[in-house]
Amino acid sequence: MNGGALAVEVAGLTKRFSAKRRGRQWLTPWRRLPPIEALRGVDLAVDKGELVVLLGPNGAGKTTLLKVISTLVRPSAGRAMVLGRDVTRFGPEARRNIGYVLAEERSFYWRLSCRDNLRFFGVLEGLPARAALARADELGSLLGLTELMGRDFGSLSTGQRQRMAIARGLISDPPVILFDEATRSLDPGRSERLRRIIRKVLVERENKAVIFATHDLEEARVLADRVVLMRDGRVAAEGSYADLEAQIGSAFREESSGEEAEFRRLFPDLEVSL
Amino acid sequence: MSRARSISWLELMWEFVRRDAKIQLSYRLQAFFQLAALFSICVTFFFLAHMLRGVESSIGTLERYGGSYFSFAIIGLAASSYIDSSLRSFSSSIRTAQMTGTFEAMLATRTRIGSLVAGSALYTLLYMAVRSGVLIAMAGLVFGVPLHLDRLPALAVIFGLTVTATLALGIFSAGFIVLFKQGDPLTAAISGLSWLLSGVLYPKEILPLWVQRVAEFLPATHTLEASRLILLRGAGLESLSGAVFGLAVFSVLGVPISLLWFAWAVNRARVAGSLAQY
Numbered sequence: 001m002n003g004g005a006l007a008v009e010v011a012g013l014t015k016r017f018s019a020k021r022r023g024r025q026w027l028t029p030w031r032r033l034p035p036i037e038a039l040r041g042v043d044l045a046v047d048k049g050e051l052v053v054l055l056g057p058n059g060a061g062k063t064t065l066l067k068v069i070s071t072l073v074r075p076s077a078g079r080a081m082v083l084g085r086d087v088t089r090f091g092p093e094a095r096r097n098i099g100y101v102l103a104e105e106r107s108f109y110w111r112l113s114c115r116d117n118l119r120f121f122g123v124l125e126g127l128p129a130r131a132a133l134a135r136a137d138e139l140g141s142l143l144g145l146t147e148l149m150g151r152d153f154g155s156l157s158t159g160q161r162q163r164m165a166i167a168r169g170l171i172s173d174p175p176v177i178l179f180d181e182a183t184r185s186l187d188p189g190r191s192e193r194l195r196r197i198i199r200k201v202l203v204e205r206e207n208k209a210v211i212f213a214t215h216d217l218e219e220a221r222v223l224a225d226r227v228v229l230m231r232d233g234r235v236a237a238e239g240s241y242a243d244l245e246a247q248i249g250s251a252f253r254e255e256s257s258g259e260e261a262e263f264r265r266l267f268p269d270l271e272v273s274l
Numbered sequence: 275m276s277r278a279r280s281i282s283w284l285e286l287m288w289e290f291v292r293r294d295a296k297i298q299l300s301y302r303l304q305a306f307f308q309l310a311a312l313f314s315i316c317v318t319f320f321f322l323a324h325m326l327r328g329v330e331s332s333i334g335t336l337e338r339y340g341g342s343y344f345s346f347a348i349i350g351l352a353a354s355s356y357i358d359s360s361l362r363s364f365s366s367s368i369r370t371a372q373m374t375g376t377f378e379a380m381l382a383t384r385t386r387i388g389s390l391v392a393g394s395a396l397y398t399l400l401y402m403a404v405r406s407g408v409l410i411a412m413a414g415l416v417f418g419v420p421l422h423l424d425r426l427p428a429l430a431v432i433f434g435l436t437v438t439a440t441l442a443l444g445i446f447s448a449g450f451i452v453l454f455k456q457g458d459p460l461t462a463a464i465s466g467l468s469w470l471l472s473g474v475l476y477p478k479e480i481l482p483l484w485v486q487r488v489a490e491f492l493p494a495t496h497t498l499e500a501s502r503l504i505l506l507r508g509a510g511l512e513s514l515s516g517a518v519f520g521l522a523v524f525s526v527l528g529v530p531i532s533l534l535w536f537a538w539a540v541n542r543a544r545v546a547g548s549l550a551q552y
């Protein structure tokens with residue numbers, strides 16, 4: 001099925017959010033508010049067995065791009081395809097092929113056990129309850145959640161919750177996996193192991209397509225086959241981390257240069273670096 | 275590619291019910307308090323009716339429903355609380371899920387949004403049906419209200435039609451929540467008007483005639499009338515064609531319209547990127 005198609009293919013993807021009118025803007029309803037341009041013509045192709053790191057400063061459009069691919073947000077123009085099928089037209093099919101590790105790690109049932117939580121989301125992914133439980137245990141041991149399985153989700157620490165979010169994204173063993181800041185709140189040992197799981201197990205052994213969004217330069221450096229540098233809703237550059245190093249550095253520096261200048265104006269007497 | 279057989283819709287719905295039952299059971303004392311609350315409703319109306327005992331027989335409008343205020347009020351409360359909470363169950367379950375972030379997590383799965391919303395409301399619908407059943411059973415067993423239990427099949431038909439009629443409104447308000455993140459005026463108005471005009475605690479026949487005409491546009495009016503006539507007078511469906519027709523019209527017109535509205539609202543929210551916002 002869809003043998004020749006790329007795992008993820010995004011072409012000319014544009015997303016404009018309409019700004020909300022508020023306060024005095026209601027007095028001039030004929031005046032159009034400028035939209036918020038989250039994506040401005042993004043092209044991206046990810047093959048099976050490939051790991052792409054979406055790297056970009058805050059607000060670059062990483063999360064929006066992942067949400068469009070996973071059908072949570074509808075694009076304004078352009079298209080996104082998963083295994084050769086347009087996600088806007090074949091939503092449930094696209095979502096079946098995608099595991100999405102949300103950036104929001106609190107999005108579980110706090111009064112249910114971890115096991116029950118994973119069972120529920122597993123069934124929503126089409127697994128029979130028994131298979132979902134078996135898979136939950138499998139992922140639990142991979143991610144160090146075994147001891148926590150019987151505990152209420154609400155009693156977990158932030159990093160433990162984050163690992164639950166990862167387990168949920170992997171529960172249906174989909175061919176395409178989207179990670180949004182997956183190592184956030186993980187301690188160094190666990191971040192490193194997760195990166196190894198992604199790289200060695202998911203991508204190299206299981207031939208999955210992985211898109212990993214982060215703003216962490218070091219993470220991008222160690223993880224990526226290919227870095228896609230995003231800025232202001234555009235792909236600013238694409239290539240190996242080593243090739244892009246200079247561009248990446250300047251992109252992140254320029255992004256907040258205004259804030260930097262303001263800092264220096266307010267605290268002229270302070271040392272510039274720590 | 276997918277390694278498991280697909281599950282059936284019933285299995286999926288069961289999983290929602292299981293989830294919500296477990297969450298509710300985690301609040302340990304709740305079941306006890308709920309039962310106690312039902313009992314205290316019964317006691318309150320028992321004494322209220324006791325006070326009216328002398329005049330009950332002179333209330334002409336009550337005659338039609340068997341003449342006992344206690345049984346009149348209990349069935350009124352059982353039916354109207356069911357309708358009220360089923361109207362709310364769709365939107366409030368979505369709202370909770372939006373606030374806790376679980377809505378987005380559910381939407382990212384392959385399950386269609388229609389099933390997500392249906393599943394999320396299902397437990398409340400079942401629970402409230404059981405609660406209303408318990409209230410009526412309590413009135414019958416503990417407080418000795420004579421009930422025409424031989425008419426349960428007719429009651430089941432009315433109940434089914436009530437479910438579909440309220441479904442239409444429930445789905446409508448779910449769409450409203452998805453789009454505007456707040457309760458809709460329509461369902462609120464219908465809830466409020468039902469309480470006033472449908473004859474929950476007093477027979478609708480005491481209202482001016484033109485108000486009674488207006489009340490016919492509320493599903494609750496038909497449900498209340500039919501369930502009282504069935505349980506208290508042993509009426510059969512053949513004598514309840516008005517109520518059956520009223521509820522059927524609500525369902526047949528309302529469900530498709532509200533489904534279309536809901537689909538449109540979800541699409542708008544996808545465009546605005548606000549499906550999971552609150």
Ligand SMILES: Nc1ncnc2c1ncn2[C@@H]1O[C@H](COP(=O)(O)OP(=O)(O)OP(=O)(O)O)[C@@H](O)[C@H]1O
Binds near residue numbers: 018065548
């Ligand atoms: N629903 C929305 N409505 C309006 N604007 C939005 C919405 N979602 C995102 N945006 C805007 O779109 C831009 C891109 O946001 P996005 O969340 O994709 O950034 P990001 O790259 O994930 O950033 P971060 O590293 O901070 O997570 C931002 O300017 C943001 O304010």
Ligand SMILES: [Mg+2]
Binds near residue numbers: 103
């Ligand atoms: Mg983000």
